[in-house]
Amino acid sequence: MPKSVNQKQKLLFLLDYLRQNTDETHTVTTPQIIDHLAANGIRAERKSIYNDIQTLCDYGYDIIRTEGAHAGYRIADRTFELPEVKLLVDLVQSSKFITTKKSRQLIGKLEQLVSKNDAKKLQRQVIVADRNKTSNEKIYYSVDVIHSAIAENRQIRFHYFDWNVRKEMQLRKDGRFYQVSPWLLTWDDENYYLVAYDADAGKMKHYRVDKMLDLSAVNQARCGRTDYEQMDIASYSRKNFGMFAGEETTVQLLCDTSMTGVIIDRFGASVAMRPYDDTHILARAQVAVSPQFFGWLAGLSTHIRVISPDSVVNEYQIFLQEILRSYTDMQ
Structure with missing residues (x-):
């Protein structure tokens, strides 16, 4: 059989076809491969497909031949597995600094890392429009x-x-x-x-x-x-709530024992912490004292209290009183 014009691109077309159409549950047959190549101006015979598959395997691609009712070929080695791509999609969706437009573009590129059938599974989890996204396209x-x-x-x-x-x-x-x-x-x-x-x-x-x-x-x-x-950038991030700066101070926090995980999540596993009584722990941490720090405390209600230094206790009381006063003034 004489060689066709696109014969030199044969392996590339074959590899792309396997990447786009095969995964753990989908294979392609030799006739399907031959038809795909023909549609792209490349003549091929069954024997040449076997040789091409072997060439790709020799180069390092993990291409599996299956037998039985679903006999065919599928590519087994991908740079990213489907669960990994799903994780990347979630990160793109949840990132506020990525605009809605760019999120859709990035997700479209991530879909190219998996087969067409797996890409449909990604589409079912794509919800971008209602997220709180930045508008700065630059x-x-x-x-x-x-x-x-x-x-x-x-x-x-x-x-x-x-x-x-x-x-x-x-x-x-x-x-x-x-x-x-x-x-x-x-x-x-x-x-x-x-x-x-x-x-x-x-x-x-x-x-x-x-x-x-x-x-x-x-x-x-x-x-x-x-x-x-x-x-110490990790320490810097833990001290500055929401990256709002304030006067750096060592504070003692009296916490319900149920708040142990909250304290470790906020200040890291190395935070100084010890039992106080049967129902409380005492934690010591360096923080940048700011309205954002006080807002974090307020969100935890009575489960965490600042007990020292007195200056921070007083600032927090004033913070809460001013909030209450603002509602009283509205009446």
Whole structure:
């Protein structure tokens, strides 16, 4: 049989066909493979298919031949198994910093990692539109610029915005650029943050990446290396609730024993903790005292109480009183 025009692409078409149409419960037969190749302008005989399959196996692909009622071929080795791809889809869906549009694009690409039949299973779990997603479509460009600046030891500058009551972006610092030395990208409280050194303030700060606009690298070397190398980023994230900074203080918390897991989840397994009585534990942790920390405490009702230092106890009481007063004033 004379060779067809696309004969050199035969193995590629065969491999793609196996990837798209086979999995643990689906196989393709030799006639189906021959028909698929023919549809793409490639002539093939049964014997040549056997040889091509063996060539792919010799190269390292795990292609299984099954016998019986469902005799055929299926590809067994994939970079990602279906449960792994489902996990990645869940992460994309739940990530607030990824826009709805980009979420759908990424999920579409993830579907290409599995067979067509398994991709249908992914579609049944895809719910993106109602999630609380960012609207900053340039975040992917921003992340790339930040990574490049870190690799090249360069500073960056950007505008930083808040939302106003008209749901409009309002630039901080009257529209002036921030200029900082980027050191690390981290994930906390469902948001992507840049940890960077602010030379004017003389300390490390963090910034929400989805709130950055007009970001670019600056041809100046980064500063703040000593501060960064002395920084424990895991501890930093645990202390700063929702990445809101405050005065760092060691607090003692009296907790119901049922709150043991909550304390470990928040402050890590190394948190100082001991039994207090039959129904309580005493925990000690360093936190950045802020309204976000107090909000976390309030959400746990009477199950966790601050017992020291007195200054934090007083601040928390004032925090609660002001909330109560705001409701009393409405009457």
